[in-house]
Every structure is written in C-alpha cells, then in structure tokens.
Amino acid sequence: MVQRRCRQLLWCIALALCGHAAAAEEAASPPPAAALTPAAPVAPPSLSSTAERVYEAARPSLLQIRTLLEAAGRQSSLGSGFLVNGEGMAITNYHVVSQYAFEPSTYRLEYAAPDGSRGALKLLAFDIANDLAVVQLDKRDQPFFQFDTRALQGTLPKGERLYSMGNPLDLGFTIVEGTYNGLVERSYNDRIHFSGAINAGMSGGPTVSADGRIAGINVAKQLGSDLVSFLVPARFAAVLIERAQSGKPLSPADSRAEVGRQLSAWQAKFYQAIAEQGLRGASFGPYQAPESAARWFTCWARTNANQVPKPRATVNMTNCNTDTWLFIADDLNTGVVRFSHSYVRSVDLNQFQFATFLSQQSQPGSLEGWSPKRYTRQRCHESFMGDSTLTGRPLVRAVWCARAYREFAGLYDVSVTAVTEDRGSEALVSRLSMQGVAYENAVQLTKRFLGAVRWAK
Numbered sequence: 001m002v003q004r005r006c007r008q009l010l011w012c013i014a015l016a017l018c019g020h021a022a023a024a025e026e027a028a029s030p031p032p033a034a035a036l037t038p039a040a041p042v043a044p045p046s047l048s049s050t051a052e053r054v055y056e057a058a059r060p061s062l063l064q065i066r067t068l069l070e071a072a073g074r075q076s077s078l079g080s081g082f083l084v085n086g087e088g089m090a091i092t093n094y095h096v097v098s099q100y101a102f103e104p105s106t107y108r109l110e111y112a113a114p115d116g117s118r119g120a121l122k123l124l125a126f127d128i129a130n131d132l133a134v135v136q137l138d139k140r141d142q143p144f145f146q147f148d149t150r151a152l153q154g155t156l157p158k159g160e161r162l163y164s165m166g167n168p169l170d171l172g173f174t175i176v177e178g179t180y181n182g183l184v185e186r187s188y189n190d191r192i193h194f195s196g197a198i199n200a201g202m203s204g205g206p207t208v209s210a211d212g213r214i215a216g217i218n219v220a221k222q223l224g225s226d227l228v229s230f231l232v233p234a235r236f237a238a239v240l241i242e243r244a245q246s247g248k249p250l251s252p253a254d255s256r257a258e259v260g261r262q263l264s265a266w267q268a269k270f271y272q273a274i275a276e277q278g279l280r281g282a283s284f285g286p287y288q289a290p291e292s293a294a295r296w297f298t299c300w301a302r303t304n305a306n307q308v309p310k311p312r313a314t315v316n317m318t319n320c321n322t323d324t325w326l327f328i329a330d331d332l333n334t335g336v337v338r339f340s341h342s343y344v345r346s347v348d349l350n351q352f353q354f355a356t357f358l359s360q361q362s363q364p365g366s367l368e369g370w371s372p373k374r375y376t377r378q379r380c381h382e383s384f385m386g387d388s389t390l391t392g393r394p395l396v397r398a399v400w401c402a403r404a405y406r407e408f409a410g411l412y413d414v415s416v417t418a419v420t421e422d423r424g425s426e427a428l429v430s431r432l433s434m435q436g437v438a439y440e441n442a443v444q445l446t447k448r449f450l451g452a453v454r455w456a457k
Contacts, residue, residue: 050210054163055175057212058082060143064112064167065092065121065135065204067099076107080166080205080218081135083144084241088137091237092204093219094126095327097133101126101259102329104252111137114173123252125244128259128326129189129266130236131219133204134244145206148213151234158182162215164196164229166205178207180215184230188270188296188324191230192216198229207231259328260408263436266326267335267411271441274337279448282318283456284343287394287420287428290452291320291339298323312349313357317342326436332374334413334436339449342429351424362419362429364399375413378403384421385450393454394422400446405436414442418453428453 063081068074079096083089090111100107100123109121119138126133150156157180164176178196194207198221205218216231250258277294291299299320304311321338328334344361346354367378380401386393398418405411416432432449434442 051175054212059114061145065096066110067107070108078201079203082206086141088140090135092133094128094131094133096204101255127240128262130232132240145214147234148209148215151215156180162207164207166202168199168201186296186323190233194229194231195227284428288454288456289341289430313346315342315344336435338433340431344427346425358427364417367413376404394420397421411436416446
C-alpha cells in the first residue's frame with residue numbers, strides 16, 4: 001500500500017527410545033565399525049539465511065518511489081519499485097504514481113535507492129486494471145531483476161516460499177518471508193494470495209522466489225486480518241514493460257485521457273463477462289430476484305429478526321458484490337457492482353404502518369462518495385412496471401439514478417431501486433449499483449435485473 005493510506009513456528013521432534021532387550025542384544029553383537037559413525041545428514045539452509053542471500057542480491061535493484069509536491073519540494077506519497085532492465089526501466093504500482101498521472105503540473109516523481117542516490121523519474125506507461133506502472137530512471141546499466149519463468153507461465157507450486165521487499169512506512173528497505181497461495185478465487189482481476197506481511201510503503205515492490213526472480217508485485221493487504229496480502233502476477237508486468245519499450249512514451253498531458261481510455265475498455269469487458277455468466281434467481285418469501293452467477297461475486301446475509309425489542313417488521317437482507325475494484329485516484333475508486341435484496345414482512349403493523357415502514361426501507365439514497373470535483377449531481381427517474389394478472393410478475397416501482405464522471409466522458413455511476421407494490425404486509429426491495437459503467441451497459445443490465453423480479457415458483 002502507499003504510505004498515505006492507509007507465530008513463531010514450533011517444531012516438535014519425537015525421540016524413539018530403545019528397549020532394554022534391544023540394548024542388550026546390541027551389546028552382545030556390536031555393529032560394524034562404519035555403522036558406529038553414520039554420516040550426518042546435510043541440513044537444508046534456514047529460511048533466514050535464504051532471505052539474507054536474496055536481499056543482498058536484490059538490494060542494488062530496489063527503489064523507493066516518491067511523489068513530491070512541486071511547489072514545496074516535499075513528499076506527498078511513498079511507495080516502492082524495482083529495476084527490470086539495463087535501460088533504467090522500473091516497475092511500481094499505478095496507485096503509487098497516480099497523483100502525478102492526474103496532475104503532472106502539481107507533482108513530480110523521484111526515486112531513492114538503498115545506496116542513498118536519488119534522481120528524477122519519468123512515467124512511461126501504466127495499467128490501471130492491474131495497478132502497475134513503468135517509470136524511467138535517469139541512469140542506466142544498473143543491476144536489475146529477471147522474471148521467474150514459472151510465474152510467467154502460471155506454474156508456481158502452491159506453498160512455495162516467496163520473499164517480498166520494499167520500504168514500509170519509510171523505515172528503510174526490508175524483506176518479508178511468505179507463502180505463495182495461488183490466485184484469489186473470487187476476483188475478476190487476477191491477484192495472487194500471498195501469506196506475508198505487506199505494509200504501507202511496500203506497494204510496487206518485488207516479491208521473488210528463492211533464486212531472486214520476480215514472482216509478483218506487491219499491491220495490497222486485507223485490513224483486519226493477519227498475513228493476508230495480495231500480489232499482481234508477474235506476467236502483467238512483463239506485458240507492460242514490452243508495451244513501454246515498443247510504444248510511444250506517455251506524455252504527461254495525455255496521462256489522464258489514458259486513464260479514461262483504459263477505464264472504458266475495462267468496463268466493456270467486465271460487463272460483457274457479467275452478461276456471459278448470466279443471472280440466477282434467489283427466493284425471498286413469495287418473490288424471486290436476480291443475483292449474478294459469476295464466481296467473483298461474494299454474498300452475505302443478515303436479519304433483524306433477533307433484535308431486542310422485537311421488531312414490528314422483519315427485514316431479511318442479502319448483499320452480493322464484486323471484490324474487484326479499480327483505484328483511479330485518492331478520492332476516486334470505481335468498478336464495483338452490487339446486487340442487494342431485502343424481504344420486508346410485517347409482524348404486527350397494519351397496512352398503513354407497513355407502507356410507512358417500507359418507504360423508509362426503500363429510499364433510493366445518494367450514490368456513495370459524491371465529490372463535485374469528480375462527479376455531476378445525480379438525477380433520478382421513477383416509473384412502474386409489471387402486471388401480476390398478465391405476466392406473473394408483481395407490480396414494481398422502479399427508481400433509476402445516475403451521475404456522470406466529469407473527467408471521463410461516457411462513464412456513469414448508476415443505482416436502481418425496485419420495490420414490489422402488490423401486497424399490504426410484505427414486499428421485496430431490490431437494488432442494483434454499478435460504478436464506472438457506460439450508459440448502454442447500464443441500461444442492458446438494468447433491464448435484465450428488473451425483468452428477473454418475479455413470483456417465486
């Protein structure tokens with residue numbers, strides 16, 4: 001993570017004890033002389049000595065990446081990076097250099113090496129979907145990392161020991177031992193689960209195998225957990241380096257437009273994948289409502305039924321959302337899709353009281369994280385759809401709200417709220433939320449979402 005954001009293993013050895021009878025037998029018939037002095041087994045190197053060797057070899061190729069406020073000459077954010085060729089190219093995370101990418105006239109980039117040297121950096125290319133960037137140092141012919149062929153091919157064995165490096169909290173360069181656990185299963189964007197302590201300031205640093213070759217790039221950790229960290233697979237960095245070498249260098253004036261282009265391309269593929277995976281029906285009382293069938297949606301449920309005092313209306317809610325999101329800027333994260341459903345049923349409310357309670361539960365609400373710098377104000381439209389007597393679908397009041405991105409033309413945040421209006425003592429409140437979506441993709445998913453709200457079979 002960029003700094004601005006935010007057991008000891010016990011070995012048990014079982015000792016086999018010889019019985020008196022066996023000892024007496026050995027005394028009567030001594031073994032051959034060679035057996036008295038068996039060759040000692042060769043102990044494998046300790047993990048700490050491996051880490052020491054890896055770090056010593058890697059140290060000249062490590063970098064701290066700094067974003068400085070131009071006017072003050074002071075650092076605004078810190079991350080890590082590493083050299084990848086003799087031409088002075090280095091890899092880091094996009095989020096480490098995002099301030100410069102968005103406002104190149106306000107910020108500048110600088111590196112600091114373990115030997116104390118410093119210099120200017122140029123931003124050559126970035127990949128927002130995989131949170132990577134390529135920067136250019138002002139010197140060449142420095143030691144650099146090679147990529148692990150197994151990592152590029154996706155054949156690293158689960159459980160292999162890896163070593164993550166970076167400069168956490170600006171305390172100095174360090175190395176952390178951890179374990180490779182394969183790709184995260186519930187993620188649209190590929191991420192490696194690394195059981196090691198990646199901390200703020202290590203973002204963009206290298207994670208290597210025991211021979212010092214790149215297996216992944218530090219990117220994030222799971223807050224509120226122990227040793228659950230994430231890496232960008234090495235293959236994405238290799239592709240970006242090739243693009244930076246063969247393509248035209250990125251102009252600072254064009255970097256924000258490039259963010260918009262990549263965001264538009266990513267959402268097009270993402271919503272196509274959602275469409276291909278399809279929707280599945282979930283039952284809520286007498287109703288059925290849609291959830292995505294994609295494996296990268298995670299669902300949770302909760303209820304108020306056990307509250308004290310006993311509620312006068314029960315609300316059983318499920319919430320399914322993608323664990324995939326894109327960091328664009330400090331105040332702009334996008335890419336999340338969320339399905340939520342609340343089945344509301346009266347306990348002892350009359351119809352008028354229930355209608356009042358339901359209206360409180362079904363307010364469209366404001367889209368999260370509104371900033372006048374990033375978004376227009378949201379606008380909403382309300383309509384009714386469905387006809388239980390003709391189509392077998394309940395009458396539904398639907399509210400569509402949308403706001404536009406000021407800096408990225410054609411992209412919107414959209415929320416849809418649908419409330420059944422067919423019964424006086426129970427109802428279903430369904431919501432769909434989409435971030436950073438093109439208008440046509442939002443309309444298509446909304447139609448499928450509303451069309452799937454129906455009576456349960």
